[in-house]
Amino acid sequence: MIRGIMPVMDDSIEVDIAGALARRDQGAAWVDVREPDEWQVAHIDGTELIPLAGAVEGIVARWPDPAAPINVSCASGVRSMRTVEALRAAGYTDVVNVGGGIKAWIAEGRPVLRGSGLTAQQDERYSRHVAIPEVGVDGQRRLLGARVLLLGAGGLGSPAALYLAAAGVGTIGLVDDDVVERSNLQRQLLHTEDRIGVAKVDSAEVALRGINPDVRVEAFRTRLTADNAWEVLGAGWDVIVDGTDNLPTRYLVNDVAVHLGIPVVHGSIYRFEGQVTVFEPFAGPCYRCLYPEPPPPELAPSCAEGGVLGVLPGIVGSLQATEAIKLVLGIGETLAGRLLMYDALAATVDTLRLRRDPACPACGDGHEVGGERPELIDYEAFCAMPARA
Amino acid sequence: MATFRIPPVLRPLTDDQVKVESPGATLGEALEGLFEAHPALRERMIDTDGTLRRFVNVYVDEEDVRTRDGLETPLESGSSVIVLPAMAGGAA
Missing domain, CATH: 3.40.50.720 (NAD(P)-binding Rossmann-like Domain)
Structure with missing residues (x-):
């Protein structure tokens, strides 16, 4: 699997889904380094999109403190590991890779959101509302609340x-x-x-x-x-x-x-x-x-x-x-x-x-x-x- | 000349007519004509002091006559007068 093709790594720089959630509960940020079109299809609620090409610069700008706790994920854990290694090299001490990425998340049966902030089912269910400018995604979320x-x-x-x-x-x-x-x-x-x-x-x-x-x-x-x-x-x-x-x-x-x-x-x-x-x-x-x-x-x-x-x-x-x-x-x-x-x-x-x-x-x-x-x-x-x- | 629109609960008093025409330069005058033709309506709409009863709303050309001149509200030729009592119906 993915781990097999990864270079030998320090265990402490990678966590599984449960570990990532535990870190988030304690205040860790969570960055997704995939591309916007991937994000649109499915993403984890509460994650922030910073695509790979600008990921290291983006994270440094967003969290200048090198001690900041940050989870990084992608589709399966390859791109995010590259980001984590680069950040570690830049002095960041509490940045970890989320092993398996969103594929592992989905395999565990956890819910994902679409780019809209709605679930995939909601995107489909309310598509005729979302298409109306006066309603849109924001209006639909307001109705749901x-x-x-x-x-x-x-x-x-x-x-x-x-x-x-x-x-x-x-x-x-x-x-x-x-x-x-x-x-x-x-x-x-x-x-x-x-x-x-x-x-x-x-x-x-x-x-x-x-x-x-x-x-x-x-x-x-x-x-x-x-x-x-x-x-x-x-x-x-x-x-x-x-x-x-x-x-x-x-x-x-x-x-x-x-x-x-x-x-x-x-x-x-x-x-x-x-x-x-x-x-x-x-x-x-x-x-x-x-x-x-x-x-x-x-x-x-x-x-x-x-x-x-x-x-x-x-x-x-x-x-x-x-x-x-x-x-x-x-x-x-x-x-x-x-x-x-x-x-x-x-x-x-x-x-x-x-x-x-x-x-x-x-x-x-x-x-x-x-x-x-x-x-x-x-x-x-x-x-x-x-x-x- | 005004056309009164009679609500369902009062139609038994107008031989089931929905629209009744009555001449008059003011609402009060037109109502007198209406009551002459359908006397039982008077007690349902007019209080003992001669004013409109509080549970009956009357609209001349879509405006509540209480915000205009009450029974003195002038009528145009072809004015529409809507009589609107409270309706209870909903769930049952």
């Missing part, structure tokens, strides 16, 4: 979760306390006939894992209430996607999210009509700016009562996923300050202008992100009470 919370794993949550998982949103939180019922399957694509009776959050986790192993699912099998809202919504989410099925929860989510400064992508559906908007705390209006008071219950029937076209949540939930991705990436114009109305029967889309209300009890003048937590009211009672006469 993002945390998006979905309220409801039902009609709106289904397409939102499926697309966000496919897009590589790294952590998806799901809040739902229902179990899958046959009447859900007309529109809730997260769930399947053979998972009837299973908790929706568990059924959803199966679906999302099946699409993308990169995604971590945090399941909350609970109904969001004033008692658990701070804990659930406060777990470091970048964006909340609201697909809940009732008004009390919408007010609760609003009051907590405004205080925490988390943007909420709102979606609601009824029969053939859907509404989507983004409530971005203090940058635009919040739910209470739009609806300071809830309507009487008979004027806000749920889909269970009034029905809904099965494909409608597919459209509205997908629009919500789109807005969530834009918020994570910080690209484009979100629906903050605008409400998009979709009428499936008429096949029309209208956009209405929403404005922040300076007198809003949640986000009006005098309110700000953080500070003392507002007291959460009894939202059920708030929404059941007759409107102010």
